[in-house]
Amino acid sequence: MIPMRLPRLLDASLYSIAFVVLIAALIDLRWLHWVAPVDSFVSDAMVRYRAQAFPADKDIVVVDIDDRSLVELADDVGRFPWPRLVYGELIEEFERQGAAAVVLDVELYEPDRARPDFDKVLNDVVSGTNNTFFPIRLLGRIARDEGVTLSKVPELKLDVRGKPDPTTRVTMELPYVLDKSAWGRTGLIDFLPDDDGVGRRYWLRREFGGYVIPSLPMRVASTLGWKVPDGDAMTLAWSTGRNPTNPHQRVSFVDLYRDFSNSKRERPKDEFRGKIVVIGSTATHLQDFRTTPIDSLYPGVEILATAIDNLKQGRRFIAAPQWLPYVVVLVLFLPLFIVLKQRANLITIFALLILASFALAGSAYAALAAGSLQVPIGTPLVFMWLFFLFAAFRAYIKEQRAKEQREMVLSRFLDRRLVKQLVAEGVKLEDFKSESRTITVLFSDIRGFTSLSEARPPEEVVALLNRYLSAQAETVFRHGGTLDKFIGDAIMAFWNAPTDDPRHAEHAVGCALDMIGTLARFNEENATSGAAGGIQLDIGVGLHSGPAVVGFVGSQRKLEYTAIGDTVNLASRIEGETKGRARILVSSVTADTAGAAFTFTQVAEVTVKGRAAAVQLLTPEVKS
Numbered sequence: 176m177i178p179m180r181l182p183r184l185l186d187a188s189l190y191s192i193a194f195v196v197l198i199a200a201l202i203d204l205r206w207l208h209w210v211a212p213v214d215s216f217v218s219d220a221m222v223r224y225r226a227q228a229f230p231a232d233k234d235i236v237v238v239d240i241d242d243r244s245l246v247e248l249a250d251d252v253g254r255f256p257w258p259r260l261v262y263g264e265l266i267e268e269f270e271r272q273g274a275a276a277v278v279l280d281v282e283l284y285e286p287d288r289a290r291p292d293f294d295k296v297l298n299d300v301v302s303g304t305n306n307t308f309f310p311i312r313l314l315g316r317i318a319r320d321e322g323v324t325l326s327k328v329p330e331l332k333l334d335v336r337g338k339p340d341p342t343t344r345v346t347m348e349l350p351y352v353l354d355k356s357a358w359g360r361t362g363l364i365d366f367l368p369d370d371d372g373v374g375r376r377y378w379l380r381r382e383f384g385g386y387v388i389p390s391l392p393m394r395v396a397s398t399l400g401w402k403v404p405d406g407d408a409m410t411l412a413w414s415t416g417r418n419p420t421n422p423h424q425r426v427s428f429v430d431l432y433r434d435f436s437n438s439k440r441e442r443p444k445d446e447f448r449g450k451i452v453v454i455g456s457t458a459t460h461l462q463d464f465r466t467t468p469i470d471s472l473y474p475g476v477e478i479l480a481t482a483i484d485n486l487k488q489g490r491r492f493i494a495a496p497q498w499l500p501y502v503v504v505l506v507l508f509l510p511l512f513i514v515l516k517q518r519a520n521l522i523t524i525f526a527l528l529i530l531a532s533f534a535l536a537g538s539a540y541a542a543l544a545a546g547s548l549q550v551p552i553g554t555p556l557v558f559m560w561l562f563f564l565f566a567a568f569r570a571y572i573k574e575q576r577a578k579e580q581r582e583m584v585l586s587r588f589l590d591r592r593l594v595k596q597l598v599a600e601g602v603k604l605e606d607f608k609s610e611s612r613t614i615t616v617l618f619s620d621i622r623g624f625t626s627l628s629e630a631r632p633p634e635e636v637v638a639l640l641n642r643y644l645s646a647q648a649e650t651v652f653r654h655g656g657t658l659d660k661f662i663g664d665a666i667m668a669f670w671n672a673p674t675d676d677p678r679h680a681e682h683a684v685g686c687a688l689d690m691i692g693t694l695a696r697f698n699e700e701n702a703t704s705g706a707a708g709g710i711q712l713d714i715g716v717g718l719h720s721g722p723a724v725v726g727f728v729g730s731q732r733k734l735e736y737t738a739i740g741d742t743v744n745l746a747s748r749i750e751g752e753t754k755g756r757a758r759i760l761v762s763s764v765t766a767d768t769a770g771a772a773f774t775f776t777q778v779a780e781v782t783v784k785g786r787a788a789a790v791q792l793l794t795p796e797v798k799s
Contacts, residue, residue: 192565200504200558213553216348221373221467221540222413228544230408231422232484233416234275234449237476238265240456244429251432255461258290259283261350261432263297265454266307268435275450276306276395278483280364280463280476282453283309283352297352309353313381314346322346323384332359333386334380336438343384350667360398362391364479366465367408373466374473377407377482387478395451401486408493411481412547413469420470421457423480427456451487453663455478470631475715492543498630503552507531507559515566528563532556548799584734589657589673607673607736609726614671614738615683615718615765616746619647619690621664622713622754631710640664643697643712650693654686659737669738672725680720680768684795687716687759688773699764717750719762741785748783751793758793766793774798 203210207728226530245255252261262279267567287294301307314322325333326341327347350361365382368374371398379389389397395728396403397756413423434442455476456463463475485491514524526546535552582595628636644661651658659667668686670679672715692712698711721742727734753760766775775793782789 179606185223188468189512189515189566189569191766192569193508193562195560196562196565197504197508200508200554201501203558204500204504204554206267209552210554210557211702212371214551215369215373215375215553217375217536217539217553217556218549218551219375221543222468223415223419223535223542225543226413226415226419226422228413229414229490231416231424231480232451232487233424233489235451235453235480236447237251237421237423237425237480238428238431238452238454239425239476240281240428240454240458240461242458242460243456244427244432245415245460247429248432249560255458259287260290260293262454263293263300264435265428265431265601266304267300268431269447269452270300270304270307274306274452275449276308276397276399277304278308278451278453278479282312282348283350284348286352294352297359299351301357302354305360307357308362308391308395308551309357310358311350311361311388312348312363314348323349324381325388325622328358330355333360333390334389335389336382336385339385343386343692345383345388347388349798360394362389362394364475366475366478368466373468373479376410377478377485379403380407390482391479392486395483396486399487403486405627409482410494410549411478411487412485412490412492413467413481414484415469416546421510423453423477423484425740436581444655453483455479463644464758474650476514477759490547492547492549495542495548495563500551500555503535503550503555504558507535507555508562511559511562515563521567521570524563525567528560528690531559543672548630560786584736586620587658587736589652589766591652605730607727609724609728610672611722612672612725613721614669614723614739614742615720615768616667616723616724616743617651617683617687617716617718618747618750619666619668619687619714619716620750621714624664624712627710639710640744646693646697647690651686654682656683656686657736660735665750667743669723669743670736673736678770680718680765681770681772683718683720684761684765685760685774686770687718687761688795688797690714690716691758713789714758715750716759717746717748717753717761718759719749720765720768721745721747744785745783745790748785749790752779752781752783752792756792759794760792761795763791766795769795772798 226463238756239254246260248257249255252258256625262281262283266277268395283297287768299515310639322344323346324340324341324346325331325343331349350358363378365378365381366374367378369376369377371538377392379393380389381386382388431442434440443623453476455474455628457474457476464472465475465478467478468471511524513529535556539550539552542550549674558788624640631639644664644666648665651666654670656668656670658673659669661667668683670683676682694712694714719742723738723740723742725738726736726739728739729735749760749762760778766773769775773795774797775795779787780791780793
C-alpha cells in the first residue's frame with residue numbers, strides 16, 4: 176500500500192508542480208548550472224556526429240613527432256628533446272618548397288648552452304622567413320610582482336586596449352632561444368578547458384592590463400590576412416573524417432627528416448607548396464594529449480591544427496543567445512502542462528514526449544549543421560522529463576489512493592481476494608451501476624437475541640455479536656456471496672451481483688448449510704472456553720431467488736451497495752418462517768434454481784404479507 180502521508184510536492188496540484196519545476200529550471204539555467212553537464216553531453220554527441228561531415232583542410236599538414244620518430248632518430252640526432260638544428264633544417268626545406276606557413280607546436284624556450292651553434296642555425300633559418308610561428312605559454316601564476324613586464328617586450332608586437340598599464344606583469348615562458356626579431360610571430364597555446372575539464376574552445380587572445388596577447392592560431396591568421404572573429408575565444412568546429420583523432424594530413428617527422436637529408440629525394444619536391452605545416456607530437460610518452468568532445472586523449476597538435484583550420488575556413492560553432500534556452504523550456508512546458516491538465520493517457524504522453532525529445536534534438540542538430548549554432552537542449556529536456564515524472568508519479572499515487580478507497584469500499588461486501596482481483600482488473604466504483612439482476616438473497620437471524628442481550632452486560636453482548644458476525648461474514652465470502660449489511664444481529668447477503676455467478680442459488684444454499692456448521696463451531700468454542708458464559712446461539716436462514724435492483728444507494732457522504740425489491744422482502748419473510756419449522760428454509764424458486772446439488776424436503780406452504788399466492792417452503796440437505 177502507498178502511504179497516505181507523502182511529500183507535499185506529490186500532494187500538490189498540477190499547477191504547483193509545474194510552477195516548482197519551471198522555477199527550478201529557470202534558476203538552474205541562470206545561476207546553478209547543475210544540469211549543465213547534460214547540455215555538454217548532448218552537445219558533444221552532436222559535435223562528434225557533425226564532425227564527420229566537416230572535411231579537414233587539405234592545405235594543413237601535421238608533421239608528427241610520433242613514437243617511431245623518437246625511436247628511429249635517436250641514433251641520428253640523439254634522444255628527445257632534439258637539437259634545434261633539426262627544426263632549422265626542416266624549416267629551411269619548407270621555406271624552399273614555398274610553404275604558406277610553418278607553425279611549431281614544440282616549445283623552444285631556453286637556449287641550448289651545450290650546443291649554441293645549433294641554436295644559431297635555427298635563428299639563421301628563421302631570420303630568413305616571415306611565416307614561421309612559435310609558441311609561448313602562460314605559467315600557473317599571474318601576478319603583478321613577478322614575471323615579464325609586458326611594456327618592456329615590444330618585440331612581442333602586442334595590441335592594446337584603451338590605455339594600458341605599463342606596470343603589468345605576466346608570468347610566461349618566452350622563446351629566449353630565438354632572436355627577438357622573431358618574437359612578433361609568437362602566440363599562446365594554452366589549453367582552454369571548460370568546468371568539466373573538456374576543451375571545446377580555443378583562446379584567440381588574452382588581455383592583461385590593456386595588453387592583448389594573441390594565440391598562436393590568431394597570430395597565424397593575422398599574418399596570413401584571414402579574418403579573425405571578435406571575442407577572446409572561439410568554439411572549435413571539429414573534423415574527424417576517416418580518423419577521428421588524426422583528421423588532417425599527417426607525415427611522420429622521421430620520414431621527412433631522412434628524405435630531406437638524402438641526396439636522392441623520394442618525396443615530391445613541392446609537396447608542401449602553399450601548405451600550412453604544423454609540427455607537433457603524438458608520441459605516447461610526451462603526453463601532449465587533451466580531453467575534447469571527440470576523444471578523451473586528443474593530440475594537442477591536432478587541437479592547434481583544428482583552430483588554424485577553423486580560422487582559415489571561417490568556420491566555428493556559435494553559442495546560442497542566452498535567452499534561447501529559457502524559450503525552449505517554456506515551449507516544452509506549456510504543451511506538456513496542457514495535455515497533463517486534460518488528463519490524457521500517460522502512455523500516450525510518454526510517447527509524445529519521446530517524439531518531442533527527438534524533434535528537439537533534430538532541430539538542435541539542424542541549427543548546428545546549417546548555421547553552426549549550438550543550442551543547449553539538455554537542461555530543457557531534463558526538466559521537461561522531470562515535470563512529466565513528477566506529474567506521472569502524482570497520478571500514480573492518486574490512482575493508488577483511489578484503488579485503496581475502492582478496496583476499502585468493496586471489502587465491506589465482497590471477499591478481499593475478489594476485491595483485489597477486481598481492483599487489479601481496473602474495476603471502479605462507478606462501474607457498479609444500478610441494474611436489474613436475478614439474484615439469490617439470504618437472510619440470517621439469531622433467534623431470541625433480544626432477550627439474550629437484555630440479560631447480559633452491553634460490552635459482553637457486543638463482543639459476542641462481533642465474533643459471531645465476523646465468522647459468518649467469512650462464510651458468506653467463502654461461498655462467493657456479497658455481504659449486503661448487518662441489521663442488528665441479522666445478516667443479509669446475495670449472490671450473482673456485482674460479479675456474475677450462474678450458480679448463484681447453488682452457492683447461496685451451500686452457504687446456508689455452511690453457516691449452520693459455522694454456528695456449531697462457534698457454540699462449541701463458547702462452551703469449551705467459557706466465553707460469554709458459554710452462551711449457545713441458534714439461527715434461522717431464509718433464501719429466495721428472483722429479480723432485484725442492485726447498486727449503490729445512499730448519499731454522497733455515505734453509499735451502500737445493496738439490493739432492493741420484492742425478492743429481498745420475500746427472502747426476509749421466509750427467514751421469519753423458520754421459527755418452529757427448520758433452521759433453513761428456501762423458496763421453491765431457489766430450490767428449482769439450485770438444481771441437483773441438494774435434496775430438498777418440503778416443509779410448508781405459507782401465505783406471507785404482501786403476497787396473495789402461497790409460498791412453498793423447503794429445507795435443503797446435501798446429497799450423500
